[in-house]
Amino acid sequence: MKISDTTRRQVENLLDFIDASPSPWHAVATCEEHLQAAGFSRLDETERWSLQAGDQRYVVRGGSAIIAFIVGRQPLTEAGLRLIGAHTDSPGLRIKPRPAEEAGGVVRLGVEVYGGPILATFADRDLSLAGRVNIRTADGFATRLTRFADPLLRLPNLAIHMNREVNENGLKFNKQTELPLLLGITEDGEKAEMRFRRPIADALGVDPADLLTWELNAYDTQKGTLWGANREFIADSQLDNLASCHAALSALLAAGQPGATCLCAFFDHEEVGSESAAGAGGSFVSDVIARLAGNAGLDAEDQRRMLARSFFISADMAHGWHPNFPAAYEPCHHALVNAGPVIKSNANQRYSTNAETAARFMALCDKAGVPCQQYAHRTDLGCGSTIGPIVAARLGIPSVDVGSPMWAMHSIRESAGVLDHGYMIAALSAAFAD
Template identity: 65%
Template sequence: MQVSIEARQQAQALLEFIDRSPSPWHAVETVSAQLKAHGFIHLHENEAWQCQAGGKYFVVRDGGSIIAFVAGQQAMADSGFRIVGAHTDSPGLRLKPKAAYSTEGLAQLGVEVYGGPILATFTDRDLSLAGRVIIRTAQGMEARLVRLDQPVARLPNLAIHMNREVNEKGLALNKQTGLPLIFGHAANTDSARQLLTETLAGKLAVPAQAIISWDLALYDTQTGSFWGIEQEFIANSQLDNLASCHAALEALLSTETPQATAICALFDHEEVGSESATGAGGSFLLDVIERLCHASGLSPEDKLRSFANSFFISADMAHAFHPNHAGSYEPCHHVQINHGPVIKTNANQRYSTNAVTAARFIQLCEQAQVPHQQYAHRTDLGCGSTIGPIMAAQLGIATADVGNPMWAMHSIRESAGVLDHSYMIATLQQHYAS
């Protein structure tokens, strides 16, 4: 399989992007840094905005969601918006507020399951902690990102000698009793909590008593890699959905003087339903669009015209055909890795695509000279969903659900294709230019 130098470089950039982003808050920080490097101005929700045609701006809400945009050259009522939406969060394990305790002299971490991860894949991995910590300072409370780079925690498997049917029945982990991780030795719970707090404080270079609270996730310290005889595949954590975030970001960064306002909206909390102040079910994107309309002096009617002239692409990863599990897929809808972006359709609106928006995305692919595929879920299996239906209902904007094909979705180690990432970037560039 022929893989161009550019496609390989884009895939390498994706792997590095994910490796720098072990939590939603790190992902937003990574995106913010790249936006600033490309001349985007950081706006704040509690301040007045001054936006000019051709200007590049971004705004962050609560650290985990970010919206960036390039103001269009044409009148907003006539051109509308070209929007790409994705999500910064991934399924996994999150620490409880009082996470550390001691069992038989071993320090353990109590966790909650975030979203729908494949729990068995978290066993026997080199895990560490990343997220944000709220600390006391002389100026008041402050949120700081933290990442422990070395492996500090592990979920060891039970030996097969004590779980003889694990290969026949699979590994089942009780969410309360089977998931606490080992992270050291501690004689009692107080010393376990002290060990955790002092470790975080040392990394942040603050006194332990300065720590008030945290949002911390477990992450896999193994970095991303290429694999396959021709190195045509990639593997990493959080491909769902940081791959879509990166593709949208790369497309926006290459967009200069668009006719319609180009928006990249990356939300937290998709994996748990999006119903939050920072999720797609919240007001973030609508608030940003309302402020843009107000800054442009649009009347209520012109604002509705702008919505009617807009197109939203919900970018979230898709299920690639797995040859060992052919019966799990809908016939005639087997999508292949490295064969192009996938248009996702569901009659019950788990995906927002309809015939019109599918055709519109197909045209973008054709204009970008990119192949495309179509996916429908097996009818007797429950179909997952995305931010697409949420945003379509909230905004009334024509929406298509698309994504790149991948294997092992919601595993701690997922796989996708080198070429597909390049294809998606090219298609989203075409979208922003349309």
């Protein structure tokens, strides 16, 4: 298997991107850094926008969703929009508003399960905290990103001597009583809440009493890596779906001065249904598109002409065929790792793909010189969904659902193919050049 130096660099950049983004808020901040380095400037939703051809801009909503775009040279009514969507959130464990309790001299942190993680994979990992914290200020409050690089938390397994059937029945946790994360030992009569607050306050340089609220998740401190006989595979957390964010962002940054207006929309809360102001079910992308149209002087009729000429790619990771579990897959729909982007279809519209949009994406892959594959879920298994149907329905534009194949989706340590990431960047770049 030949892997080019370019693809190697792209994947190394992906691992750095993920490792810098242990929460949705960090993921948006990382995107901002990449965009600003490439000359993009930030817009504010509270201000009037003034846009012209060639402008490279982005806007953030709620700290965890971001839309970046390049205003194309061609009129919106003639070229339409080229949109790629992905999501910044991943399944996992979120810290509760008042999480700390003491048990046998040990401080535990209560958690909520966010989305559908494989809970067993969180056991015996080097976990820490990342997210955002609101602190008291003279003017009210300020929001700060925080991240602990060193392991701060752990979910130790129960010894096999007390769980003799774990290898036969699988590792299971009671979500209320057995998932709290161990933080440390209480010292000198310090209350559990203060034991939790103090490290955060020290990291932010404030008094513990000035911590008002937080949105924090447990993340795996182990950095991403390449593995395999030829280092042809990736292992990292949050490949679903930061790998798609990185691929789309890479394509946008390489777009130059496109003819059509090109837009990347990275939403939060996909893993829990997308119904939020920062989610795909909210108004974020339609608000940005309306402002693009307004700056171009389009009336209601021309806006509909613009949307009719647009195309949306929902980029979210796909299920790669697992050689150890062949019975889990639909015959004739084996999406192989390192064999190209996957077009995902579902007759019940869990994915937004139809025959026409699938053919259009196949043409883009041909243009980019990369292979592509097709995937459908087993009929007797429930199929996951994406932002694709949500955005397509709200905007009324043709849409396709695609993704790079991966293993262990929703594990704290997922795997994918090195070649596939390069293939996806090439295919999405072709979409912006279309």
